[in-house]
Amino acid sequence: MNVLGQALALVADPYVLLVMLASGIFGLFVGSIPGLTATMATALLVPITFFMDPVPAIAAIVTAAAMSIFAGDIPGALLRIPGTPASAAYVEDAYRMTRDGRSRDALGAVLVFSAIGGIFGTLILILASPALAEIALKFSSFEYFWLVVLGLSCAIFVSPGSPLRAMVSLVIGLFAATIGMDNPAAQARFTFGNLDLLAGVSFIPAMIGLFAAAEVFRAMVHGRKGATAPLQPDTKGLFSSQIANMRRYPVQALRGSGLGTLIGALPGAGADIAAWISYAVSKRFSRTPERFGHGHVEGLVEAGASNNAAVSGAWIPALVFGIPGDSITAIVIGVLYVKGMNPGPTIFLHEPQLIYALFIVFLLANLLMLPLGWLAIRLASRVLKVPQKVLMPIILLFCIVGAFSITNSAYGVVLMLVFGVLGFLMEENDIPIAPAILGLVLGPMLEKNFITSMIKADGNWLAFFERPIAAGIGALAILVWLVPLVRLILRRRAA
Amino acid sequence: MKLGDTSLGILVLIGGLALFWAGLGFSPIPGQVYGAQTMPKAVGVLSIGLGLALILSGRAAGLAVTISDWARDPGAWARLLSAIALIVAYILLAGTLGFALTAFGLLVALMLLTGTRVLTAVIVAIGTVTLVQYSFGQLLRVPLPRGDLLALPF
Numbered sequence: 001m002n003v004l005g006q007a008l009a010l011v012a013d014p015y016v017l018l019v020m021l022a023s024g025i026f027g028l029f030v031g032s033i034p035g036l037t038a039t040m041a042t043a044l045l046v047p048i049t050f051f052m053d054p055v056p057a058i059a060a061i062v063t064a065a066a067m068s069i070f071a072g073d074i075p076g077a078l079l080r081i082p083g084t085p086a087s088a089a090y091v092e093d094a095y096r097m098t099r100d101g102r103s104r105d106a107l108g109a110v111l112v113f114s115a116i117g118g119i120f121g122t123l124i125l126i127l128a129s130p131a132l133a134e135i136a137l138k139f140s141s142f143e144y145f146w147l148v149v150l151g152l153s154c155a156i157f158v159s160p161g162s163p164l165r166a167m168v169s170l171v172i173g174l175f176a177a178t179i180g181m182d183n184p185a186a187q188a189r190f191t192f193g194n195l196d197l198l199a200g201v202s203f204i205p206a207m208i209g210l211f212a213a214a215e216v217f218r219a220m221v222h223g224r225k226g227a228t229a230p231l232q233p234d235t236k237g238l239f240s241s242q243i244a245n246m247r248r249y250p251v252q253a254l255r256g257s258g259l260g261t262l263i264g265a266l267p268g269a270g271a272d273i274a275a276w277i278s279y280a281v282s283k284r285f286s287r288t289p290e291r292f293g294h295g296h297v298e299g300l301v302e303a304g305a306s307n308n309a310a311v312s313g314a315w316i317p318a319l320v321f322g323i324p325g326d327s328i329t330a331i332v333i334g335v336l337y338v339k340g341m342n343p344g345p346t347i348f349l350h351e352p353q354l355i356y357a358l359f360i361v362f363l364l365a366n367l368l369m370l371p372l373g374w375l376a377i378r379l380a381s382r383v384l385k386v387p388q389k390v391l392m393p394i395i396l397l398f399c400i401v402g403a404f405s406i407t408n409s410a411y412g413v414v415l416m417l418v419f420g421v422l423g424f425l426m427e428e429n430d431i432p433i434a435p436a437i438l439g440l441v442l443g444p445m446l447e448k449n450f451i452t453s454m455i456k457a458d459g460n461w462l463a464f465f466e467r468p469i470a471a472g473i474g475a476l477a478i479l480v481w482l483v484p485l486v487r488l489i490l491r492r493r494a495a
Numbered sequence: 496m497k498l499g500d501t502s503l504g505i506l507v508l509i510g511g512l513a514l515f516w517a518g519l520g521f522s523p524i525p526g527q528v529y530g531a532q533t534m535p536k537a538v539g540v541l542s543i544g545l546g547l548a549l550i551l552s553g554r555a556a557g558l559a560v561t562i563s564d565w566a567r568d569p570g571a572w573a574r575l576l577s578a579i580a581l582i583v584a585y586i587l588l589a590g591t592l593g594f595a596l597t598a599f600g601l602l603v604a605l606m607l608l609t610g611t612r613v614l615t616a617v618i619v620a621i622g623t624v625t626l627v628q629y630s631f632g633q634l635l636r637v638p639l640p641r642g643d644l645l646a647l648p649f
Contacts, residue, residue: 048635050635051636164500164548165503167545168503168507168545168549171510171511171541171542171545175514175542177534178535183531183534184524184530185521185524185530185531187521187522187530189521190517190535217579221565221571221575222565222571387611389609389610390616390619392605392609393601393605393609394602396582396601396605397598397601397602397627398627400582400585400601405635410586410590414586428496428497428563429497430497446534447533447534451524451527451529451530454527454528455529
């Protein structure tokens with residue numbers, strides 16, 4: 001109980017609450033502008049959180065991420081353009097409902113069920129992670145090696161599109177992770193005599209480049225597309241209209257939240273994949289599947305809950321194992337390391353008050369979503385008028401300053417530029433970004449755990465299967481690779 | 496511009512070979528089989544396999560390179576390359592000109608590129624630079640380059 005009291009004291013600090021409010025508004029703004037994603041909100045926030053204590057820093061990121069995933073639904077409903085990829089699954093339904101004068105029902109549903117999904121995911125996080133951490137305490141380098149392999153494998157096969165192209169992304173990330181002398185042998189690799197590169201590829205400037213600068217380049221190239229005037233939403237009775245939906249779709253809300261949490265917890269899969277899968281599941285089990293895509297609220301309830309549940313679920317592997325569940329938590333893990341708060345099971349032992357504080361922050365962020373979301377919907381038509389041609393240059397300046405503030409030198413800006421161009425080229429070639437990020441974050445972990453294990457086992461490969469949990473996770477990782485291969489062979493045979 | 500599987504595969508294959516070859520130059524931890532060479536070599540092998548798989552999967556389509564819609568528009572190329580050039584210019588000039596002046600120039604130039612009116616661009620740029628200089632330079636104590644010409648008075 002004492003720990004809980006300490007945690008409450010950490011969060012109840014007016015500074016933390018103010019940070020949450022400000023980053024919530026920031027998240028709503030970024031999320032509701034098409035083209036700016038939740039990951040971008042996080043990447044742009046990181047340089048600022050860099051100067052905060054761990055709790056306000058994480059609070060800022062958690063709040064901004066949750067808000068921007070919800071806010072992505074607003075332009076979907078008003079403009080038929082999803083604000084973030086996570087809203088793309090049900091944009092057609094949301095827009096048609098608004099057009100038919102049912103904006104209250106549509107926006108109310110995404111807001112209320114986003115909050116429900118987020119809170120559900122948080123409750124699972126609170127219940128599951130201490131138990132998982134207990135198990136994780138027994139992990140040695142063998143288990144961690146396999147966990148990393150499993151995470152990287154999931155990232156490849158879960159990402160939408162071609163798994164081969166996802167692997168290209170992973171290879172890029174892994175290569176970037178080998179640069180510098182931060183490896184078990186402490187040898188300088190691929191530095192070409194450059195002193196800055198000795199420290200390796202600084203993670204946050206790379207992220208800012210991949211997610212934010214690349215987006216600015218895309219906007220420069222595509223220019224302003226024919227702008228449509230946003231529809232005017234109706235906010236009267238936004239919340240009361242949802243009581244009926246809660247009565248009508250309790251199973252959908254629960255299923256969306258549960259599936260979303262699970263998908264979020266899978267390494268490499270985040271809110272966007274969760275929303276797509278939940279929308280499909282909802283349609284599959286619906287009594288009226290023919291109404292999906294024509295302005296039906298059922299899919300909104302389920303997928304809306306799912307994408308926010310995924311945001312919370314992604315934190316389970318991040319906090320327990322230090323393995324990110326999606327690109328947002330990948331950024332946060334980088335931040336946690338910098339703050340000396342090494343994610344992993346020991347954090348539950350050494351600093352339980354921090355973990356409890358994070359749990360409270362999660363619940364608070366999802367509750368804060370209700371009033372702030374209401375405000376955002378009210379102001380939406382005005383925010384959506386902010387011209388992108390003015391906004392994009394400003395974002396680029398924030399990218400530059402953000403990258404600079406991490407290294408305090410032009411090196412950060414150079415990295416940001418290089419990765420920005422890389423991210424632009426990758427997106428042009430349908431190569432997903434998330435596996436590269438995971439490769440960059442997990443590459444050093446993979447290398448360290450492999451080499452430590454090999455030294456311990458004196459080069460005996462079988463040692464990777466000698467401990468029961470290691471063997472189990474290892475088998476699972478191999479299965480992730482085998483299943484698609486077997487399916488491919490079977491399909492070839494059938495053809 | 497989108498590379499087909501074959502052309503992407505060739506690039507990945509070359510990259511993988513180069514990585515593996517570079518990996519040969521690193522040495523293991525003394526007394527061990529594994530060390531600094533392990534990871535580059537492993538990623539190299541993975542890339543070589545991946546490159547071959549891509550080449551195989553794209554063999555029907557040949558060396559297809561699809562040109563996206565925007566790439567047919569020279570204006571889009573100009574905007575993209577100018578944006579990159581402007582960031583390079585920022586990196587080169589910020590040290591001598593200082594953050595405020597360079598960032599102002601960068602913002603105005605970028606906004607003119609995207610088709611903002613001059614007056615709007617200048618006003619927004621002044622506002623943004625002041626805000627960033629104050630929030631990052633003052634509140635967060637990021638040592639933004641001051642420059643000799645125009646160091647803002649805070």
